Amino acid sequence: MAGINVMSQEHIEVIVSGKALKARPGLTLTHALWEAGRAGEVQTGCDGGVCGACTVSIQLKGDSKTLIDLACQRQVEDGMTVFPYPAPTIPAVAPNREISPESIRAAFPTLDRCTKCGACSMVCPMDIPVMDSVTRMRSGAFEEAAEDFTSCIHCGQCRVVCEDRVKPHNMGMWVRRSLGMAQNWERLAGSAVNSPDESWDLLLDCDEETRLARCREFRKTGRVES
Amino acid sequence: MEWARDSLKRLEDSREARRNAVHEELSQEEVDRLLQEHHPDHSGKGRSIAVGANANATAFPIELADLLESKSRLPDDYVPAADIETDVLIIGGGGAACSAALALNESGLKTLLCAKLRLGDSNTVMAEGGIQAALGPEDSAQRHFADSLVGGHGKNDPQLLKRLCEQGPEGIRWLTELGCLFDVTEEGMFRLRLGGGASVPRVLACRDYTGLEIMRTLKDATRLTTTEIMEDCPALELLDDGAGQVSGATIWNRQKNCLQSVSARAVLLATGGAGQLRFQQFGTSNHVGATGDGLVLAYRQGCHLEHGGSFQYHPSGSCYPEAMSGRLVTEAIRSVGAQVVNNEGHCFINELTYRDVLAAAIIREVREGRGIQTPAGSCGVWLDTPLIDIKHGAGTLQKQFPGIVHRFAPFGIDPSQTPILIYPTLHYQNGGVRVDEWCRTEINGLWAAGEVTGGLHGTNRLMGNSLLDIITFGRRAGESIKAQLPERKAATRSAADRFQRDLQKLSESSVQGPQLFPVEMNMNATPGQ
Ligand SMILES: Cc1cc2nc3c(=O)[nH]c(=O)nc-3n(C[C@H](O)[C@H](O)[C@H](O)COP(=O)(O)OP(=O)(O)OC[C@H]3O[C@@H](n4cnc5c(N)ncnc54)[C@H](O)[C@@H]3O)c2cc1C
Ligand code: SF4
Ligand code: SF4
Ligand code: FES
Numbered sequence: 132m133a134g135i136n137v138m139s140q141e142h143i144e145v146i147v148s149g150k151a152l153k154a155r156p157g158l159t160l161t162h163a164l165w166e167a168g169r170a171g172e173v174q175t176g177c178d179g180g181v182c183g184a185c186t187v188s189i190q191l192k193g194d195s196k197t198l199i200d201l202a203c204q205r206q207v208e209d210g211m212t213v214f215p216y217p218a219p220t221i222p223a224v225a226p227n228r229e230i231s232p233e234s235i236r237a238a239f240p241t242l243d244r245c246t247k248c249g250a251c252s253m254v255c256p257m258d259i260p261v262m263d264s265v266t267r268m269r270s271g272a273f274e275e276a277a278e279d280f281t282s283c284i285h286c287g288q289c290r291v292v293c294e295d296r297v298k299p300h301n302m303g304m305w306v307r308r309s310l311g312m313a314q315n316w317e318r319l320a321g322s323a324v325n326s327p328d329e330s331w332d333l334l335l336d337c338d339e340e341t342r343l344a345r346c347r348e349f350r351k352t353g354r355v356e357s
Numbered sequence: 358m359e360w361a362r363d364s365l366k367r368l369e370d371s372r373e374a375r376r377n378a379v380h381e382e383l384s385q386e387e388v389d390r391l392l393q394e395h396h397p398d399h400s401g402k403g404r405s406i407a408v409g410a411n412a413n414a415t416a417f418p419i420e421l422a423d424l425l426e427s428k429s430r431l432p433d434d435y436v437p438a439a440d441i442e443t444d445v446l447i448i449g450g451g452g453a454a455c456s457a458a459l460a461l462n463e464s465g466l467k468t469l470l471c472a473k474l475r476l477g478d479s480n481t482v483m484a485e486g487g488i489q490a491a492l493g494p495e496d497s498a499q500r501h502f503a504d505s506l507v508g509g510h511g512k513n514d515p516q517l518l519k520r521l522c523e524q525g526p527e528g529i530r531w532l533t534e535l536g537c538l539f540d541v542t543e544e545g546m547f548r549l550r551l552g553g554g555a556s557v558p559r560v561l562a563c564r565d566y567t568g569l570e571i572m573r574t575l576k577d578a579t580r581l582t583t584t585e586i587m588e589d590c591p592a593l594e595l596l597d598d599g600a601g602q603v604s605g606a607t608i609w610n611r612q613k614n615c616l617q618s619v620s621a622r623a624v625l626l627a628t629g630g631a632g633q634l635r636f637q638q639f640g641t642s643n644h645v646g647a648t649g650d651g652l653v654l655a656y657r658q659g660c661h662l663e664h665g666g667s668f669q670y671h672p673s674g675s676c677y678p679e680a681m682s683g684r685l686v687t688e689a690i691r692s693v694g695a696q697v698v699n700n701e702g703h704c705f706i707n708e709l710t711y712r713d714v715l716a717a718a719i720i721r722e723v724r725e726g727r728g729i730q731t732p733a734g735s736c737g738v739w740l741d742t743p744l745i746d747i748k749h750g751a752g753t754l755q756k757q758f759p760g761i762v763h764r765f766a767p768f769g770i771d772p773s774q775t776p777i778l779i780y781p782t783l784h785y786q787n788g789g790v791r792v793d794e795w796c797r798t799e800i801n802g803l804w805a806a807g808e809v810t811g812g813l814h815g816t817n818r819l820m821g822n823s824l825l826d827i828i829t830f831g832r833r834a835g836e837s838i839k840a841q842l843p844e845r846k847a848a849t850r851s852a853a854d855r856f857q858r859d860l861q862k863l864s865e866s867s868v869q870g871p872q873l874f875p876v877e878m879n880m881n882a883t884p885g886q
Contacts, residue, residue: 159680170878176478177644223580308536330499335515343511349503350556
């Protein structure tokens with residue numbers, strides 16, 4: 132288990148871009164590259180698994196399958212082979228609050244080219260059911276599709292494996308924004324009441340100490356008396 | 358987690374009794390003592406600096422003080438020429454930068470945005486817990502103000518704070534119109550959570566991906582404007598006209614590996630925070646670009662730094678496994694019921710108190726031997742995450758906090774079953790560049806917005822107030838620039854050079870600034886090499 136790995140200071144070997152990299156077990160690929168002075172080889176943005184800058188392709192020892200993952204989330208394993216695999220951004224498509232089967236096809240004419248090969252779902256580092264979601268968009272189940280893409284970090288990999296025919300995450304963004312724009316503000320926000328304006332004077336026109344005391348009182352009672 | 362078996366047993370045994378126990382609030386004296394004795398801001402490990410607007414006054418953390426007194430990264434013989442001309446230059450690629458770019462859209466002004474990393478690689482995208490706005494039935498802008506001011510120890514600039522609180526609902530409306538989807542209740546209204554230090558529920562969220570939702574929306578919207586975007590282009594120095602007005606910046610175009618100077622009529626600093634400077638060897642929750650560059654640049658132009666020694670150490674940074682160390686576990690997880698527990702199985706503080714107080718209390722537990730030692734050598738206290746499903750039903754944690762579950766999964770840890778080990782992590786720069794209500798710095802031609810600024814949050818920020826900060830003040834900066842655009846001036850390095858001369862009279866620094874990348878990254882930060 133992880134705890135034991137971390138304790139041992141033995142080094143393991145990973146191959147990054149064809150070059151050997153000695154690394155301490157328990158480190159992420161990103162930090163192993165940093166420690167070796169090779170930070171420039173794989174992009175880093177957040178170092179926290181939410182920006183999608185650090186996508187890499189990985190082959191594990193003795194396994195010919197290629198995986199895609201985030202270098203900042205993936206622990207080093209002995210014998211793994213790694214290549215940087217960044218996905219360039221493509222132009223954004225303006226959302227449309229009149230979301231419908233027609234408007235999504237106008238925005239993304241390639242929607243129906245999906246062959247259900249499943250490659251996009253395979254590569255997604257956030258475990259989003261991308262292919263199923265594309266199917267949902269084709270059938271007009273927009274709410275569900277929006278939900279699917281809640282955790283999409285726009286790493287672009289689902290689009291890259293689809294060779295830019297279908298653009299799953301761009302559509303996900305479009306669906307989310309389009310639905311978002313169509314929301315009814317009054318319904319969402321309800322009726323926020325604001326206390327009468329004079330209390331601003333009591334909170335503002337005084338010295339620092341009085342202000343702090345008045346704010347303490349306000350927090351407890353919802354108003355200030357003097 | 359075999360190594361923690363005994364400690365986990367004590368935690369489980371005390372759960373029933375802890376669950377519904379009510380916490381005594383600490384008295385003001387107890388709070389003050391706790392902060393004084395255990396908060397890193399008061400560790401005495403800081404120093405004042407000898408030059409510039411804050412000379413011989415405030416103490417800064419050593420790492421930041423060194424950078425404020427650092428040598429320019431521009432080669433001595435570099436003479437800026439207007440390689441690029443724009444009306445507005447926005448420096449930064451996070452939420453404040455994009456909000457300003459959107460406010461400037463359709464103004465007819467040519468806007469250029471330079472980001473050190475890619476657009477959106479920022480602290481904004483990492484925000485988890487949520488954004489505050491006074492939208493609840495019992496709430497008001499004044500109550501929001503009162504909560505934030507008490508949280509900030511009364512040090513907040515009241516005018517800035519009033520703007521923030523008044524414009525909260527409007528900021529959320531703007532985000533909604535851009536297409537942000539916040540969580541709603543079954544009745545279809547915004548779901549509001551209680552944030553630490555707030556007196557009523559006021560935090561809106563999109564699961565624990567609130568910053569991701571806001572950032573990807575702002576980024577998408579910004580890409581649809583006429584804003585020109587240059588990525589991998591850190592600003593190395595601000596330029597000025599020799600008569601006190603900022604008039605551009607020199608950037609390092611890392612894709613071409615060359616320096617380029619930008620002539621601009623207005624410059625907006627939106628470079629965010631400084632968590633990656635990792636003061637006193639704390640871990641950090643921040644993205645790799647958070648190296649305090651904007652503070653260094655503005656300081657050389659003569660700007661004051663407000664509360665420059667005040668930083669937020671977030672109570673719940675993860676401290677096990679090592680690969681996750683410093684990363685954030687959102688405060689919202691405490692607001693729905695996860696308790697903070699020491700090695701003896703005791704809850705030693707109300708986990709929804711102010712962040713600085715809770716962080717200090719955790720540091721005290723560890724110092725006084727009531728922490729849990731990990732095999733990797735770090736030490737922390739438990740965050741009893743399984744309590745959430747126990748209290749609210751199986752599956753609640755996964756439903757409301759999918760991000761946490763996803764991030765711990767590769768390490769074989771399921772937070773709905775096993776508690777998480779936490780220790781404070783360097784999270785937020787409370788202070789920063791002094792600005793007025795329109796984001797104007799003290800120097801003509803230079804605006805600043807977002808985490809790089811100081812004053813608004815006093816010396817401690819409430820959860821959810823900084824996302825509101827960047828939306829509110831990012832937009833206000835854009836509006837203000839539109840209304841008050843200065844004439845174009847020559848772009849020279851005279852202010853920066855003057856600062857260097859003042860510096861040399863006093864000391865010979867070998868540090869170069871801005872730092873640009875975390876030390877841990879071992880990056881080459883010298884242009885042209
Ligand atoms: C993990 C985490 C969780 C958080 N959770 C919350 C939360 O739940 N609620 C909340 O309100 N706040 C939260 N915060 C705080 C909040 O996210 C930030 O304070 C806020 O987003 C800062 O926005 P910004 O635009 O000022 O800075 P950032 O979003 O950090 O953007 C700064 C940008 O400037 C760039 N930059 C830096 N230096 C240079 C340079 N020299 N040249 C060019 N570009 C440069 C950076 O790379 C980055 O793109 C959280 C922060 C973190 C790190
Ligand atoms: S979207 Fe592309 S990759 Fe995904 S299933 Fe369809 S064809 Fe395959
Ligand atoms: S849906 Fe596509 S872009 Fe989004 S995280 Fe998954 S692979 Fe990356
Ligand atoms: S660096 Fe952001 S996801 Fe890895």
